[in-house]
Amino acid sequence: MKVPIASIQNKIIEIHEKMLDINLGSNITIVSPIVLTGEMVDDAATDKVHFKGRITAKLSLICVQCLEKFEEALDIGFEETYLPKSENKSDISEKELVEDLDMFIYHGDYIDTAEIVRGILLETIPPYPLCHKCRALDNS
Numbered sequence: 001m002k003v004p005i006a007s008i009q010n011k012i013i014e015i016h017e018k019m020l021d022i023n024l025g026s027n028i029t030i031v032s033p034i035v036l037t038g039e040m041v042d043d044a045a046t047d048k049v050h051f052k053g054r055i056t057a058k059l060s061l062i063c064v065q066c067l068e069k070f071e072e073a074l075d076i077g078f079e080e081t082y083l084p085k086s087e088n089k090s091d092i093s094e095k096e097l098v099e100d101l102d103m104f105i106y107h108g109d110y111i112d113t114a115e116i117v118r119g120i121l122l123e124t125i126p127p128y129p130l131c132h133k134c135r136a137l138d139n140s
Helices: 094-101 112-125 134-137
Strands: 002-004 011-018 029-043 048-062 069-084 104-106 111-113
Touching: 011 112, 029 112, 048 112, 069 112, 104 111, 111 112
Parallel strands: 069 104
Antiparallel strands: 002 111, 011 029, 029 048, 048 069
8 A cells, every 4th residue: 555645644544454465575475464554643844754553464484494384473563754755965864864763764755555564574574484393492
């Protein structure tokens, strides 16, 4: 879903969306729809958009140890701030601002929720997933 920035101004926007067509890579399969719920609100004084919400998903991953497929349920809370892409050149680059303040840049007149969900899921999924059986063996 692409949320127009103009629709967020001076109000809180409720988001409830189900997604199935997000590309998470060749070793990750979406088992049931990814559900995004949350609220977007703008800060008119600074052009920032605050997005607080929750993502639930059930994914099929491949265990790096036994190479078997397994399902993993995720329930992720998040809170992020988005800034518009700046046209002016200042002493502080956008990249430095984003890294220092843990903010994200949006381009154009909308914020793409599918890209937000994709980014959060890829940050959450372990780079070397272990199935429940191999995880138990590693912990013993």
